Amino acid sequence: DQQVKQNSPSLSVQEGRISILNCDYTNSMFDYFLWYKKYPAEGPTFLISISSIKDKNEDGRFTVFLNKSAKHLSLHIVPSQPGDSAVYFCAASPSNFGNEKLTFGTGTRLTIIP
Amino acid sequence: NAGVTQTPKFRILKIGQSMTLQCAQDMNHNYMYWYRQDPGMGLKLIYYSVGAGITDKGEVPNGYNVSRSTTEDFPLRLELAAPSQTSVYFCASSDSRLVDYEQYFGPGTRLTVT
Numbered sequence A: 001d002q003q004v005k006q007n008s009p010s011l012s013v014q015e016g017r018i019s020i021l022n023c024d025y026t027n028s029m030f031d032y033f034l035w036y037k038k039y040p041a042e043g044p045t046f047l048i049s050i051s052s053i054k055d056k057n058e059d060g061r062f063t064v065f066l067n068k069s070a071k072h073l074s075l076h077i078v079p080s081q082p083g084d085s086a087v088y089f090c091a092a093s094p095s096n097f098g099n100e101k102l103t104f105g106t107g108t109r110l111t112i113i114p
Numbered sequence B: 001n002a003g004v005t006q007t008p009k010f011r012i013l014k015i016g017q018s019m020t021l022q023c024a025q026d027m028n029h030n031y032m033y034w035y036r037q038d039p040g041m042g043l044k045l046i047y048y049s050v051g052a053g054i055t056d057k058g059e060v061p062n063g064y065n066v067s068r069s070t071t072e073d074f075p076l077r078l079e080l081a082a083p084s085q086t087s088v089y090f091c092a093s094s095d096s097r098l099v100d101y102e103q104y105f106g107p108g109t110r111l112t113v114t
Helices: none
Strands: A010-014 A019-025 A032-038 A045-051 A056-059 A062-067 A072-077 A086-093 A108-113 B004-007 B010-013 B019-025 B031-037 B043-051 B054-057 B064-066 B076-078 B087-094 B109-113
Touching (some): A010 A019, A019 A032, A019 A086, A019 A108, A045 A072, A072 A086, B004 B087, B019 B031, B019 B087, B043 B064
Antiparallel strands (some): A019 A072, A032 A045, A032 A086, A056 A062, A062 A072, A086 A108, B004 B019, B019 B076, B031 B043, B031 B087, B064 B076, B087 B109
């Protein structure tokens, strides 16, 4: 049972345009969400997070939106740059457990076309 | 800071052999984790530790063992390697005193069992 779903295995976006990566979850106990970025032959690195008390969190070119009623979150990258080409993982946790209960999605491979 | 380090980077094992994947962190994090990532899949939690001397099973613990004798080290042991254990293994750590849930990952160990 995949509790965190990233239904688009891949996405290609022109440089300078907006990249939108989507993530859906089924467990209503999840209330903290993170995005990780992964380059080939490296470990994932933390990008941005959001807790359920917010519906938006912004960090530079990266914005995460959370729609709790739809159990959906999205990551927006504006403007997209070639260095953004990577695999992006969505992860979720119930806050009463914390760090040790992150559940990851299957990832979306983002390719930025120069 | 070196962050989270893992050795070896690559390993090929024969069925039935055993090996230990090493993981160390120098950030004084109390939580440490082992994940595996199969092709096209997300990260699955194998084992985690909330402090020296304390370990617990994750989602996919069968075929693995761990120990945590120090804050810095968290080795993962495969006793009887099977082809199903062919995967990329990531070690991670985090500080539970922070509320950001961020986990810091090592570069991974690519293991092939034939």
